[in-house]
Each structure stands twice: as structure tokens, then as C-alpha cells.
Amino acid sequence: MEIELWLIVVLTCVAVFTGFLDAVAGGGGLVMMPALLFAGLPPSLALGTNKIQSLAGTTMALRNFARAGLVDWRKEKWLVLIVFVGAGVGSLMIQLISARILELMVPLLLTGVALYVIFSPRMDDTKRHELLSRKGYAPVATAIGFYDGFFGPGTGSFFAATFVGLRGEGLTRATGHAKLLNVATNVASVLIFALGGKIVWLLGLAMAVGSMTGSWIGSRFAVRHGAKLIRPLLVTISLLLTAKLLYNWFVPS
Incomplete structure (x- = not known):
């Protein structure tokens, strides 16, 4: 799929923000x-291309958390393998769904995740009672991994919320x-997605640079000041764009 240069620049700037x-x-x-989706990418290409920038930004954030001593690589290695498999299965399944169904499913899923962001409880650094052992948590991690491969937005929040709550x-x-x-x-x-040919590589790599830049800046931003303003902004922008996508599905041009 050919992407115009100006659109690559715009989406790269969006990736800095995201x-x-x-x-x-x-x-x-x-x-x-x-x-x-608003830029005209088919849902399957949008999902695949989004994963490139998401991987870049998440890797940058992981680097910062690991350097701060907040990641236990050894204890979580089996969960890493489990979610890897779950995400792979989810990514395979989403590519088997017809484009027309995806055009409706994706906005509906986005709306659901946005509602989760609105109503999810506030969390802090208080140590809580462990409800599930690492083995008991494995099915939860697998389900979230599958969701990330199948769709994706909000996955980090789901992992964090269940690590705190469970x-x-x-x-x-x-x-x-x-x-x-x-x-x-x-x-x-x-x-x-790469094996399925569902990634626009030039766009994905450009957005990856933008995502890493935004993640680097964001990881140094005071969370207690930023999240208070960003949370409502995030939900508002998401719901407005999603409403437009739903309108296009029900009232095609």
C-alpha cells in the first residue's frame, strides 16, 4: 500500500504523542x-502497522523500568513465554476475519477499551494481598496476551491492573x-503480521521512531501531574475518532 509522505509525517507526529x-x-x-483507520488503512494493515510503533515505544519504556530495578526478568520468564504464544494465536485469528466485519469490530472494541479507561479504579504503589500465585495468574496473562494479538489497545493497562489487583x-x-x-x-x-504481509513497513518504522521519542519524553515526565490531564484527553480524542469510524461504517460515502 502506497502512503503519501505528508501522511507519514503526520502519523509519525501522532506516534510521538501516543x-x-x-x-x-x-x-x-x-x-x-x-x-x-482514519488515514485510510484497512483494519488488518492498521493493526499490523500499529504493532511496529507499539513495540518500539514499549521497549523504550521497558528499558527505563529495568534500569530502575523494577523488572524481575528471571521470575517472570514463563509468563513471557505464555503471553508470547497467546499473542501469536490472537494475531493469526484476527487475520482470518473479513475486512467488513473488522471495520465494525475495531471501533466497537475501541469504545469498550475507552470505557475501561474511564471507569477503571485509580491505583497506587501500596502493596496488596496476593490473590493469585504466578501459576494461577497464567490463564489471565494468556487471555490478555491473546487480546493484544487480536486487537491491542489498552493491553498495558490490563496487565498493570491485574498485576496490582491479582x-x-x-x-x-x-x-x-x-x-x-x-x-x-x-x-x-x-x-x-509480518509473515501475513499485514505491515506497511515504511510507515511502521517511521512511527516507531516517533513512538520511541514520545516514550523517552513521557518516561521523564511527572506522572502525578501528567496523567491527571492526559486521561480525559485520551478518552475524548479516542471516542471522537471512534464515533467518526462508526459513522463511516453505517453511512458509507
């Missing part, structure tokens, strides 16, 4: 996915582990 969002408040895919971790460490698992799911998705 990389910043992901690092500070999470949910950057809620803006990037509608933006890619594993009893404080938010900062939970976010570090969420980045670790999210990198694994993104690697699996990129491989499957």
Missing part, C-alpha cells in the same frame, strides 16, 4: 488505531512487569 501517552498514562493505542504488586513495579509482557506480545504480533 508514545508519550503510553509512558505517562497508558492507552496510546486508543488514539493511534483510530488515526490509522498479584498484589504496587503500581510502579506492576507497570514495569506489564511493559515486559507487553514487549513479548508485541514481538509475537509483529512476527505473525
Whole structure:
């Protein structure tokens, strides 16, 4: 698929913004996915291309969390493998769905994730009671991994929320582990989408640079000041773009 240069520049700038969002408040895919669809990419290409920039931004964030000593690589290695497989299966399945169904499914999924962002409880660094062991958490991680391969936006928030609520971790460490698992799911998705020819590489790599830049800036931004402003902005932009996509589906031009 041919992408005009000006559109690559615009979407790269959007990737800077979404990389910043992901690092500070999470949910950057809620803006990037509608933006890619709004730019005219078919849903399958939008999903695949989005994974490139998502992988780049998440990797940058993981690097920062790991350097701060907030990632336990050894203890979480089996969860990494599990979510990798789950994401691979999800990425395979989404490519079997017809484009017309995806054009309706994607906006509906975006709306659902946006509602989750609105109503999700606030979390902090308080250590909580562990409800599930690492083995008990594996099915939850697999389901989230599958979701990330199948669709994606909000995955980091789902991982972090379940690490806090089910594993009893404080938010900062939970976010570090969420980045670790999210990198694994993104690697699996990129491989499957690439094999299926569902990635616009020039656009994806340009957006990857933008996403890494935004993530680098966002990881140094004061979360307690930024998230308070970004959360409502994120949801508003996402719902407006999603409403436009739904309108286009029901009232085609």
C-alpha cells in the first residue's frame, strides 16, 4: 500500500504523542488505531502497522523500568513465554476475519477499551494481598496476551491492573512487569503480521521512531501531574475518532 509522505509525517507526529501517552498514562493505542483507520488503512494493515510503533515505544519504556530495578526478568520468564504464544494465536485469528466485519469490530472494541479507561479504579504503589500465585495468574496473562494479538489497545493497562489487583504488586513495579509482557506480545504480533504481509513497513518504522521519542519524553515526565490531564484527553480524542469510524461504517460515502 502506497502512503503519501505528508501522511507519514503526520502519523509519525501522532506516534510521538501516543508514545508519550503510553509512558505517562497508558492507552496510546486508543488514539493511534483510530488515526490509522482514519488515514485510510484497512483494519488488518492498521493493526499490523500499529504493532511496529507499539513495540518500539514499549521497549523504550521497558528499558527505563529495568534500569530502575523494577523488572524481575528471571521470575517472570514463563509468563513471557505464555503471553508470547497467546499473542501469536490472537494475531493469526484476527487475520482470518473479513475486512467488513473488522471495520465494525475495531471501533466497537475501541469504545469498550475507552470505557475501561474511564471507569477503571485509580491505583497506587501500596502493596496488596496476593490473590493469585504466578501459576494461577497464567490463564489471565494468556487471555490478555491473546487480546493484544487480536486487537491491542489498552493491553498495558490490563496487565498493570491485574498485576496490582491479582498479584498484589504496587503500581510502579506492576507497570514495569506489564511493559515486559507487553514487549513479548508485541514481538509475537509483529512476527505473525509480518509473515501475513499485514505491515506497511515504511510507515511502521517511521512511527516507531516517533513512538520511541514520545516514550523517552513521557518516561521523564511527572506522572502525578501528567496523567491527571492526559486521561480525559485520551478518552475524548479516542471516542471522537471512534464515533467518526462508526459513522463511516453505517453511512458509507
